[in-house]
Amino acid sequence: MNFLPSNDRKYLENRGLRFSEVEDGKQKGIILREFRLPSGRYDVQKADILILLPSGYPDVPPDMFYLLPWAKLLEGTKYPKAANQAFSFKSQKWQRWSRHNSQWRPGVDGIWTMLKRIENALEVAA
Amino acid sequence: MITASLTLLEQHFNYLRKNLIQSDGIERAAYVLCGEVHIESEPWDGQPHRKLISHEVLSVPEKDIVSNSSTHVTWTTDSFVKALKLAQTKKLTVAIFHSHPEGMADFSAQDDTNEPELLELAQNRNGSNTQLLSVILTPDGGIVGRLWISQQIYIPLRMIRIIGSSIDLHYPERGRGVPAQAFHRQALAFGEALNQDLSMLRVGVVGCGGTGSAIAMLLPKLGFRNIALFDKDTVEETNLNRLHGACHKDIGHPKVEVVARSLTELGLGVKVKTYLTWIVEAECRDALKSCDVIFGCTDDHMGRLLLNRFAYYYATPVFDMGLAIEVSQAEPPEIKALDGRVTVLAPAAKHTCLLCRGVINPIMARDEALKRNNPSEYERRKLEAYVLGEENPSPSVALFTTSVAIMAIEELVHRLQGFRGDAGAVAQRVRKFHLMTDRRPGANPNPNCPVCGTHEYWGRGDVVPFLNLVE
Numbered sequence: 001m002n003f004l005p006s007n008d009r010k011y012l013e014n015r016g017l018r019f020s021e022v023e024d025g026k027q028k029g030i031i032l033r034e035f036r037l038p039s040g041r042y043d044v045q046k047a048d049i050l051i052l053l054p055s056g057y058p059d060v061p062p063d064m065f066y067l068l069p070w071a072k073l074l075e076g077t078k079y080p081k082a083a084n085q086a087f088s089f090k091s092q093k094w095q096r097w098s099r100h101n102s103q104w105r106p107g108v109d110g111i112w113t114m115l116k117r118i119e120n121a122l123e124v125a126a
Numbered sequence: 127m128i129t130a131s132l133t134l135l136e137q138h139f140n141y142l143r144k145n146l147i148q149s150d151g152i153e154r155a156a157y158v159l160c161g162e163v164h165i166e167s168e169p170w171d172g173q174p175h176r177k178l179i180s181h182e183v184l185s186v187p188e189k190d191i192v193s194n195s196s197t198h199v200t201w202t203t204d205s206f207v208k209a210l211k212l213a214q215t216k217k218l219t220v221a222i223f224h225s226h227p228e229g230m231a232d233f234s235a236q237d238d239t240n241e242p243e244l245l246e247l248a249q250n251r252n253g254s255n256t257q258l259l260s261v262i263l264t265p266d267g268g269i270v271g272r273l274w275i276s277q278q279i280y281i282p283l284r285m286i287r288i289i290g291s292s293i294d295l296h297y298p299e300r301g302r303g304v305p306a307q308a309f310h311r312q313a314l315a316f317g318e319a320l321n322q323d324l325s326m327l328r329v330g331v332v333g334c335g336g337t338g339s340a341i342a343m344l345l346p347k348l349g350f351r352n353i354a355l356f357d358k359d360t361v362e363e364t365n366l367n368r369l370h371g372a373c374h375k376d377i378g379h380p381k382v383e384v385v386a387r388s389l390t391e392l393g394l395g396v397k398v399k400t401y402l403t404w405i406v407e408a409e410c411r412d413a414l415k416s417c418d419v420i421f422g423c424t425d426d427h428m429g430r431l432l433l434n435r436f437a438y439y440y441a442t443p444v445f446d447m448g449l450a451i452e453v454s455q456a457e458p459p460e461i462k463a464l465d466g467r468v469t470v471l472a473p474a475a476k477h478t479c480l481l482c483r484g485v486i487n488p489i490m491a492r493d494e495a496l497k498r499n500n501p502s503e504y505e506r507r508k509l510e511a512y513v514l515g516e517e518n519p520s521p522s523v524a525l526f527t528t529s530v531a532i533m534a535i536e537e538l539v540h541r542l543q544g545f546r547g548d549a550g551a552v553a554q555r556v557r558k559f560h561l562m563t564d565r566r567p568g569a570n571p572n573p574n575c576p577v578c579g580t581h582e583y584w585g586r587g588d589v590v591p592f593l594n595l596v597e
Contacts, residue, residue: 007594025500026499027499028596054596055406056431056432058576059595060495087503098510105572106481106488106575106576106577108574
């Protein structure tokens with residue numbers, strides 16, 4: 001599998017992140033392996049993060065992201081807001097984080113933008 | 127037997143002409159790094175085809191010139207090795223351009239001796255599959271080329287296209303073909319060369335609805351012979367008001383086959399290839415890459431997104447069309463807007479892409495993709511109001527779908543033949559049918575736009591993934 005645009009691949013490799021390109025039927029995405037979550041906030045320290053790359057990416061923006069295992073906030077032992085729905089991918093039930101941002105600048109934004117958004121979402125989740 | 131052709135960006139061609147053909151009548155040379163297009167089976171002749179596209183011009187530094195006159199140029203190979211190195215990193219093919227100031231529009235005995243040696247150098251450095259393109263420019267505007275694939279074998283270029291605000295074709299015997307009686311009256315208006323150009327061109331029609339079928343039906347009448355039709359849909363009763371060539375009995379049959387039948391029945395010698403597939407699918411990619419020009423008659427955002435990139439990566443002009451009819455709720459409805467649009471996409475100045483013009487809505491493209499790739503998730507998100515639902519069927523009238531098709535074909539004919547004069551090319555035209563006016567909205571590229579703002583991928587040809595886009 002080799003569907004990741006070259007600039008995204010370069011970025012992930014340069015950052016030294018472990019990732020794999022995955023497909024389920026016609027849906028494509030990348031999984032960031034054992035991504036470290038903000039410390040002291042979740043009941044898991046690391047999780048795989050799935051980012052679906054829609055057809056037409058990077059001209060069209062990605063939307064939402066998914067965690068496995070599911071992460072609960074330590075405070076109140078509950079799922080963060082809008083992160084309690086399951087999404088099925090490769091016969092696994094992922095925790096869907098419904099985070100939306102349709103702002104997307106062609107030629108400027110890429111997987112690095114999505115990563116920032118994810119890091120931010122994990123940081124501010126309540 | 128493999129065939130080969132070359133596409134030159136107009137800006138590259140103009141630069142090369144200016145620099146290699148000067149008033150002193152001295153022979154000069156330059157390198158061009160070319161994007162590669164690999165076609166396993168070309169639709170019309172079934173043969174493998176190699177298309178090269180000018181991507182970047184490199185000068186031969188003055189200090190490298192050992193000697194030159196009106197009949198020769200000799201330079202050290204240092205800059206050639208540098209060009210080879212660049213080509214290897216970026217997976218491009220090196221072309222050597224040189225001039226024949228005395229006008230010989232063919233390769234000289236000297237060229238026949240030198241070029242295999244340069245190929246040997248190239249293959250020793252970059253690997254035994256390395257190819258070398260050689261092109262000659264003459265002062266009368268002539269251009270010929272050949273692709274060396276081994277030291278004994280070269281392939282003459284069957285066509286050289288120069289793509290910009292015009293489309294200039296160069297091929298053996300241009301203007302000396304046997305005139306076809308059926309197109310005589312058109313030759314009286316535009317000359318024989320246009321008829322021959324049209325008979326040579328490979329043209330793709332993406333989307334065979336109201337606009338696409340109108341385009342397709344006119345193509346044979348103008349003398350096009352090599353036509354590829356792309357559409358995954360079948361004829362529905364509600365299409366019959368505007369689908370040229372379709373009868374009531376065709377309901378349920380693929381649009382491409384219905385339209386192809388009508389074209390063939392004209393008896394004008396057309397070779398129609400049909401692709402019952404969505405343009406995004408890999409199975410029609412060889413056919414798409416084989417086209418010299420494309421009419422974009424699709425109304426989905428994702429199809430447009432693909433053609434939008436394709437035009438610039440493959441230096442293949444795309445004539446994209448759209449029709450927007452907006453009406454009031456009254457009965458009969460009052461027309462609020464009745465706009466036909468033709469946008470030409472090509473790697474050329476002032477040819478701003480559909481993303482920068484705001485014609486494509488990326489979010490709608492994403493929703494369309496989700497609906498296709500994961501219908502149940504799409505339905506779920508519709509309930510959650512995360513995606514926009516489809517709109518009601520939009521108004522459509524054969525008069526205007528046909529009119530927009532004619533606007534697009536006129537634009538192509540002008541770009542080939544020049545009947546509107548030097549400033550006649552229009553990158554985007556919007557015809558307001560209800561106001562009886564034409565507008566030419568200008569638009570600046572977003573400077574970061576990877577399609578039209580930067581020139582990084584113009585003429586880049588094949589890359590992995592295709593168009594650097596997730597399928």
